[in-house]
Amino acid sequence: MLNFNLPRYLPSADELPDSDETPVDNELQELIPGLLKAILLLLWSERMDWFFGVDMGIYYHPDKPPIVPDGFLSLGVERFYDEELRPSYVLWDEQVLPMLVLEVVSQNYRKEYSDKLDDYAALGVLYYVIYSSRRRRKPHLEVHKLVNGKYELQPGNPVW
Known part of the structure; x- marks a missing residue:
């Protein structure tokens, strides 16, 4: 799953930058993920086997910038x-790939539909x-599911 031809030395989350210093463009970029995290904290308050990151870098290779x-x-x-809070999410430490990512499109288009x-x-x-x-x-809301290496837009109202 996490076989990305990584170098021998892998830095820890404490050794990697925890911010790209890029400010959010509008309130929705903070409100929507924050609301989703608050809902999960209520629904899964007894569970200790999940993590929801907000504006946090996902490191997938030590020599490349995070997503x-x-x-x-x-x-x-x-x-x-x-x-014990995470400064960033480091895949070679966590060994678990995020199952869902959320992007809120801002006024400054940041290639959410392409790159x-x-x-x-x-x-x-x-x-x-x-x-x-x-x-x-x-x-306004699109849910894409990865099928055979490509994302397919889910039809109808796919919100669970």
Whole structure:
């Protein structure tokens, strides 16, 4: 699953940058992932086997910059509290790929429908969710599922 031809030395999350210093473009980029995380905290309060990151870098190779979705969900990883909080999500440490990533389209288009879609597919993320409040003729919310290495837009209302 995480076989990316990595070099021998792999830095820890503490040794990698934890921010790209890029500010969010609008409130929705913080509100939507934050709301989803709050809902999961309520629904899964007893579970300690999941992690939802907001504006956190996902490191997939130590020599490449991280991918930074607005939000992502990983199942099967330990949820930490207090001093054990993650500064970033390092795949070679976690050994669990996020199953869902969320991108909120901002006023400054950041290739959510092209490059990011391809990047997440190459990693093997099962669900790629895009929310755009600015779309006029297409749905505001799109859920894409990875099928045979390519994302397929899920028809109808695929929100669980």
